[in-house]
Every structure is written in C-alpha cells, then in structure tokens.
Amino acid sequence: MSRLVAGLMWLLHWLPFRLMALLGSALGGLLYHLAGSRRRIGQTNLRLCFPQMPEAERTRLLKAHFVAVSRMLLEYAYCWFASRERLKRMMRIEGLEHLRALDGQPVILVMPHFTGLDMAGLRVSLEVPVVSIYSKQKDAGLDAYVEQKRLRFDTGIVLSRQAGIRPALKALKQGYRFYYLPDQDFGARDSVFAPFFGVPAATITGLSRLAKASGAKALPCYPRREADGYTLVIEPPLADYPSEDVEADAARMNTVIEAQVLKQPEQYFWLHKRFKTRPPGEPDLY
Structure with a gap:
C-alpha cells in the first residue's frame, strides 16, 4: 500500500498548484457524499459553533471544508517530493x-489544525530547526515512509505522541522551535474545559x-490558503503568557x-x- 501511495504522490507532485486544486x-x-460519518461530525461541530448561522450556509461551509481537506491530502505530494525552492515559492x-x-x-509555534499545517511545518523548518509531535499511522510501512519524508531535508526532528x-x-531547550498542535480533544487527562465558540471543550x-x-x-x-499557494502567517508572541492560571491560559489560547x-x-x-469529552453530567454530542 505504501508503495502505491508513494507512486501516486510522486506523479501528482508534478502538477501545478491550480490544477491540483x-x-x-x-x-x-465526492467525499462529502461518501464519508457519511465524518459529514455528520462536521455538521454537529458547525451547529454547535455557529448556532446563529443559517443551515444552508453551514452546509455550504462544510462542503467547502471537504474540498479543503481533499486538496490538503493531494498536496502531501508537494510535501513529500517538491524541492526546497518550490516549497518556498508555494508557501510564503x-x-x-x-x-x-x-x-x-525558546519558541513554541502554536499551530491549530488547519488544512495546510503539514506543508507549513515543513516550510518553517527550512528557516529554523523544528521539533514536532505526530500520531502514528495504523499502517506501519506508511508510517515509516511518512516519517522519512517529514525528515527529508534534515531540518528538524519528529517525535511520536506516545513518547510523551x-x-x-x-529539544526545545536545545534550540529547536516547537511546532505545537494543541487544539484537539485528547480526553480529560491533562485537560481543562475551556470555551471554544461558546461550547465547553476539553483543552x-x-x-x-x-x-x-x-x-x-x-x-x-496558521496557514492561509490562496489561489497560487499558501501564506504561513506568524503572529506576534502572546504577551504576558503564561499566567499563573492554566484554565485562563487555555481559554485565551482558544480565543486566539x-x-x-x-x-x-x-x-x-x-x-x-x-x-467528544464532556463535563460531568453532560450528554454525548455525537
């Protein structure tokens, strides 16, 4: 399977960005209609986060998101095979x-889960040494191949989430910039409930x-997708962060x-x- 995926990605990386789009x-x-379970998750999330948005507008937004995700999946071809120079042109x-x-x-680059985040991580590693954490793939062969491609420019290190x-x-203390993705639900452990679009979220x-x-x-x-590529937007450092209150810090991060x-x-x-993780006594939302 990994060879088939690699071969397909090698072919795709020759395509211009607009054609890939x-x-x-x-x-x-196609995926919007086929991926029923994921579509329902997206519908639930958008309804919770944008309750005042008309349903038709939420549907339009979710369809646009499926397009964005599909483009991201195809654009791994550039992450795996494009040259340094092409990546720099493609991700400003x-x-x-x-x-x-x-x-x-020491610096932590706080990257939420936007499509384009992997290309952005690879791109910033061409400027500074980067350490990042990833979740292992179920296919061991594909996992090893993806790790190899993430390290192909020898500009950083990647660590399994299981390593803690x-x-x-x-690595952060050794001078690596930590490319940190902090905005998914990993359960109640090491989390607090902080509002995300007004909904308590395990953060x-x-x-x-x-x-x-x-x-x-x-x-x-965050990476901002444009017609001919992306722009990685790096914002100024958070002032007076962290505080002495981890719950306030979590809420502030979610606001950003x-x-x-x-x-x-x-x-x-x-x-x-x-x-997915709810405060005690609250029902399952999915």
Whole structure:
C-alpha cells in the first residue's frame, strides 16, 4: 500500500498548484457524499459553533471544508517530493520577523489544525530547526515512509505522541522551535474545559505548562490558503503568557484560535470530534 501511495504522490507532485486544486475540488465533492460519518461530525461541530448561522450556509461551509481537506491530502505530494525552492515559492511566510526577533530564545509555534499545517511545518523548518509531535499511522510501512519524508531535508526532528512531552521539551531547550498542535480533544487527562465558540471543550494545558517550564515565547500561526499557494502567517508572541492560571491560559489560547478560524472557517478541521469529552453530567454530542 505504501508503495502505491508513494507512486501516486510522486506523479501528482508534478502538477501545478491550480490544477491540483481542481482535482481536490472534484474529490471533495465526492467525499462529502461518501464519508457519511465524518459529514455528520462536521455538521454537529458547525451547529454547535455557529448556532446563529443559517443551515444552508453551514452546509455550504462544510462542503467547502471537504474540498479543503481533499486538496490538503493531494498536496502531501508537494510535501513529500517538491524541492526546497518550490516549497518556498508555494508557501510564503508573513511575520517571519516575529520568529527572527527571538533567535537564541525558546519558541513554541502554536499551530491549530488547519488544512495546510503539514506543508507549513515543513516550510518553517527550512528557516529554523523544528521539533514536532505526530500520531502514528495504523499502517506501519506508511508510517515509516511518512516519517522519512517529514525528515527529508534534515531540518528538524519528529517525535511520536506516545513518547510523551519530555523529549520535545528537551529539544526545545536545545534550540529547536516547537511546532505545537494543541487544539484537539485528547480526553480529560491533562485537560481543562475551556470555551471554544461558546461550547465547553476539553483543552489540553500543554502550551501553558511547556511555556512555563522552558521560558518559551508562544507565537500563534496558521496557514492561509490562496489561489497560487499558501501564506504561513506568524503572529506576534502572546504577551504576558503564561499566567499563573492554566484554565485562563487555555481559554485565551482558544480565543486566539477562534479569531484565526473566523478568517478562514472552511480551512479549520471540523471533521474531528472536538467536543467528544464532556463535563460531568453532560450528554454525548455525537
């Protein structure tokens, strides 16, 4: 399976970005109708987060999101095979000066789950050494292949989520920039309930704890998809962060992510059960 996927991606990486987008549009329309369980998760998330939005508009948004996800899947071809120079052209960086200003200091790049996040991580690793955490694939062969491709420029290290946070903290103190994805539901452990679009969401407190333990500055960022590529937007570091209140820090992080989502809602990953873990006594939402 991994050889078949690799061969297909190698062929796709020759395609121009705009043509890849057209293929993604066709695939997204198909997946919207075929992926019933994921479609229902997306419908639930959008209804919870945008209760005032007309249903027809939420449907349009979800269809656009399936297109965005499909484009992202096809664009792994660029992540795996495109040259450094092509990746730099394809993923521009806005706000790199915020990162450069912190040379010599520990930095956490706070990247929510937007489509384009993997290409953005690879792109920023061409500027600074990066450490990131990933979830293992079920297919061991594919997992090893993907890890190899993530490391193909020798510009960073990747760690399995199963290894815990300590290796990442060690790398952060050694000068690696931590590319950190903090916005999915990993259960009640190490989480607090903080509002996300007004809905209590199990929110991991890792960003606050890591920043406190390492003295790192937290720089929010996100990839903005455009007609001819992406722009990785790096925002200024969060001021007075972390505080002494991890719950307040979690709520603040979610507020930052909300603002990013509202700029490009179709790009945010709505197909994950973000509200799976509920406060005691609340019913299952899915």
